[in-house]
Amino acid sequence: MSWIVLSLLIPILLAGTNIVDDYMSRHQFRDKSFLYVFAGGVFLLIPAIAIYALHPEARAVPFGDALKMAAMGAVLMTSFISLYIFSMQRSGATIVIPVMQTIPAFVFLGGYLFLGETVSGLKLGACAAIMLAAIAITWNFKARGFNAVSLGLIITASIIIAAYILFTRYFTGAYDPYTILAHVWGGFGGVCLVMLLAVRKWLPDLRRMVVETPKVLMGCLAAQAVFQTLGELTQVHALKIAPAAGLVQTINGMQPAYILVFFMIAGHLAPKAYQKMPFDRVLAWKFGCIIILFAGIAAISLDQ
Secondary structure, eight states: OOHHHHHHHHHHHHHHHHHHHHHIIIIITTTOHHHHHHHHHHHTHHHHHHHHHHOHHHHTSOHHHHHHHHHIIIIIIHHHHHHHHHHHHHHOHHHHHHHGGGHHHHHHHHHHHHSOOOOOHHHHHHHHHHHHHHHHTTEETTTTEEOHHHHHHHHHHHHHHHHHHHHHHHHTTTSOHHHHHHHHHHHHHHHHHHHHHHSTTHHHHHHHHHHHSHHHHHHHHHHHHHHHHHHHHHHHHHHHHSSOHHHHHHHHTTHHHHHHHHHHHHHHHOTTTSOOOOOSHHHHHHHHHHHHHHHHHHHHHHOO
């Protein structure tokens, strides 16, 4: 399979994760966002353990580096996903995911400040365009203003995951992506398991949900884990065979467009779970902002 086909699959798989997250955070776990974070995180222990068992390199990591990578998952991933789910509850995926396309800009700025990467006028202009488009997409036409709280939450989450990406880049010099992924997800899943057992009211709440809607709950949690695992592994394979990593990253920037299209379809197929999205000035505004976001991401990725 060509790297182009793989790269096109990545945002589709991640968009699948976002759709599941949007439904779960707004319906099944409406007032229990942290319970959803930790319940979903426990499921990621399954692929982490599988990689660790089947990938010998994952078991050969020195204890110190293994602990550092696990800490990345325990601290950075837990913080990021908590803010991400909370933002989903407040604003929905059609706002959250486009604003999170500021992540490449933060990664670029972090690389320039801390890793000594070069800077150009085109990259600086692209960063500015991404930031402005991310702010613009949160414009509330009814209130005639920006949703500052939601914007702040999503930007904070984007900065955290950008830091995670920079730390990951540091470890890629010594370890392959599977090894890093096993330890990061092991750390994140381990924290989630401990929290589920530590907070007394969460397990009874989770048991009640399993009893009331077993198929929906377990199916959605399993689907989330599958989408996320396949998305990450597809990205690894695309990066291995693509002529340039920036090309893969550029195609990944199509995710917000996929999100809007998927939600338009979901609104017609499952109106009880997802709100219908008429093509009005609000949707046209979002698509316009996404085009600017994609152009900025393309400029940063291809200006190598």
